[in-house]
Amino acid sequence: MDRRETAALLAYIGRLDPRTIRTDQGEARDQLAQWHELLGDVPMATKHGWDARVAARQHIRLSPYQILPADIGRPWESYRLDRLGRHTDPTPSVDPDDQAAWTAELVGTRRAVASGTSQPAQARAITSGRRQIDPELEARLREVGSCIPSAARAALTPYRPARAAREAAVAAGKPDALSVLCPWCQAQPGEPCSRRRVGPDGSARGNVPLATPHPSRRDLADAKQDQATPQPAMA
Structure with missing residues (x-):
């Protein structure tokens, strides 16, 4: 004053x-x-x-x-x-290669906030709920279908046999066997089936992941899909 x-x-x-x-x-x-x-x-x-x-x-x-x-x-x-x-430095609008101008804008913003001539710039909080996606981006995501290119997915098939079999079954219209609990090996949904190694005393020594699910797990997935499929009304 x-x-x-x-x-x-x-x-x-x-x-x-x-x-x-x-x-x-x-x-x-x-x-x-x-x-x-x-x-x-x-x-x-x-x-x-x-x-x-x-x-x-x-x-x-x-x-x-x-x-x-x-x-x-x-x-x-x-x-x-x-x-x-309460102030979070916003990104200056000048060329970042111009160190002097970059620093001067940061200092000027802080002085304006400290002197009360401008409001503090606060970082935006993460909000819940689905964000509005750009229609062009959404259409592109539907067209691509996956972030992994098809050529890369094919090259990874020998190293991911269980996932490859699961994707092939889903693509052929068959139910996803890994979406249910395996009644044989107790594999959780999303996890591949495994072959148990039983020791002489009857205790499990280890599990070996299988490339294909157990038949009982496929049957359970088929039954679940049949229950979800609406039946035609009787005349």
């Missing part, structure tokens, strides 16, 4: 607390010089919530002690630190 704003602040404080009023001209001049020296970098008010008169009124209302410049400066520093703590 400039000297006129500092004088206006002192006049406002004097109306609320007459103890701060200086009747001697020399004392009033010294008081104005002191307050302006200590509060010259503190604005009178900003458009984003700061007002030195509110801070002064709050102190006079709650404290029995005579107000000092520090009682205005401390709330201002808390205001600045709170805004900077």
Whole structure:
């Protein structure tokens, strides 16, 4: 604030607390010089919530002690630190190869936030729910069908026999056997069947993954698909 704003602040404080009023001209001049020296970098008010008169009124209302410049400066520093703590540096709009311009824009944004002339830029939170997908992108995803190209999928077939058999069955219109629990080996849905290794004492020593599901698991998947298929109404 400039000297006129500092004088206006002192006049406002004097109306609320007459103890701060200086009747001697020399004392009033010294008081104005002191307050302006200590509060010259503190604005009178900003458009984003700061007002030195509110801070002064709050102190006079709650404290029995005579107000000092520090009682205005401390709330201002808390205001600045709170805004900077909630600020996330947005990406500058200048060329990132121009280090000087990049740094200058970051510093300028932070100063504007700290001085109360602009609002803090906060990172957007992750929201729940399905996001709106661009129609062109959605059409492209339906056309591609998978993020793995068909040539790469074919090359991976020898290394993923269980998955390859599952994809071939689904492509042929057959039920996905791995979508149900295997009643033989107790493989969970989505996991391949396995061959149990039983030790002499009857305990399981290990499991060997199988490329094809057990017949009972395929039968269970067929029965589940038959139950889901609507039957034609009888005449």
